[in-house]
Amino acid sequence: MPTPPERPVSVRRYPCEKCPLRPLKIFREFEPKELAFISRFKKGELAVDKGATVLVEGSHSAHLYTVLTGWGFRYKLLSDGRRQILNYVMPGDLIGLQGSVMGEMQHSVEALSSMMLCVFQREELNELYSNHPGLGYDITWIAAREEQMLDENLLSVGRRSALERAAYLIAFLGSRAKSVGLNGSQKLNLPITQQHIADTLGLSLVHTNKTIRKLINRKLVLWRDGGCEIVDIEGLMQLARWEGLGEARRPLV
Amino acid sequence: MPTPPERPVSVRRYPCEKCPLRPLKIFREFEPKELAFISRFKKGELAVDKGATVLVEGSHSAHLYTVLTGWGFRYKLLSDGRRQILNYVMPGDLIGLQGSVMGEMQHSVEALSSMMLCVFQREELNELYSNHPGLGYDITWIAAREEQMLDENLLSVGRRSALERAAYLIAFLGSRAKSVGLNGSQKLNLPITQQHIADTLGLSLVHTNKTIRKLINRKLVLWRDGGCEIVDIEGLMQLARWEGLGEARRPLV
């Protein structure tokens, strides 16, 4: 049940100067001037409920968002309802760039948990490019990183077996979550259902279930509390023949 | 047989002012200042033989290329040799942006036909962003477009049947080729083997052959002269439930 996007709340509980994400070592440091611009660029915060639709394919959104907290996913639908999840979004990720740059969203975004988003005004992107070329470069960097993740996903869906695919996906999400500090102590808990995994891997729900059971039997993951917990990420990576994400520091807009 | 990238030839048979691509209606018009910068940004031309490797996964290329003529494809390999073709490149496309922006190529690029590439110096990207924000924005635009194509491909490989996938791919390549004027008269001829199609769709070669035969029997395509000829692109799109590419004019760097 798609919920229409809320209008941004104007309350700003997280001023950019006190951004909880920025101190993470994975993000590059910003010049004070850049930070000041970002702070001005930011129009407010938007709270999104679990299950709500953040952006809809075909819409012309006037906004660009950065995820502050929570998880979501990008997906596309075929006209008969088949769904393909393209990628997941988590804290620090930019959403809606495609719509901002190319005019119309070609995919939808849904919240996997409740989320808090920073809201930016699409029109001011031009000013960003004009006055802060470093930030413009950063946006390209972010787009290139998204492309890299998609390449990896496409390799997986196209050429890995069901078991390898599942192992890859879980290791991939675990690595990303860890890099933004989403691991309570050591254990990574992914807030996704098996239906999400199926729609990401291009498999049926039933076969996905049987595949995950194999991962559980191999003591690579656990399934509890309605989500997936990673036990042995090294084992998952080895099974999937996956090298892991690059460790480069990245920009946070 | 991967051929190491040649060093750029300095001969410039195609000065930017006389670029054969720029007049095409699909590309947006550039300011004289922008054109002058691009012309200075361009370091030369590189001729690549059919079958040669243009960029290698893992390498740190100092160059960024725009395709002037010819076809190629981007791909990734698993350690046991399974290959996934990620996307195709044709005139007007930028290649190597990932390597330029993020430091290391995460995929390889191979020439499907002989190609002519415009060579740009990676280091000068910063100057581009600083002095020509409009061009910086364009590069982001190009990256977002690539992401959009990948989304579409991922949907296809993940959720379409073999027949739909093949129809989608051929229609997709045909549409792109047409938009850059690669249709000799009306007929579109794609210079790819069935092995390429198989590696793009995530299918085996044998099954790909049988699938293409069905398309031929339905009079949607022909196969001749070692390549694919499109007969009925509407029929292909309908079979794949594909809406077609957006018609927006795009930048050409």
Place this chain on the structure above:
DNA sequence: CGGCCTTTTGATCGTTCTCAATGAACGTGG
């Protein structure tokens, strides 16, 4: 002519899908 690459075909195998049903966990309203 002989060798290579690509396409084609048939036969069999196995992975994954579909259908159908059940079970477990949770929240809600009576």
Place this chain on the structure above:
DNA sequence: CCACGTTCATTGAGAACGATCAAAAGGCCG
């Protein structure tokens, strides 16, 4: 507190799609 609906996970059986194996045919080029 319990009955009920809902969502998500699980299981079995049979069917279908696509993979693999093997072989041959066609085209191209030296």
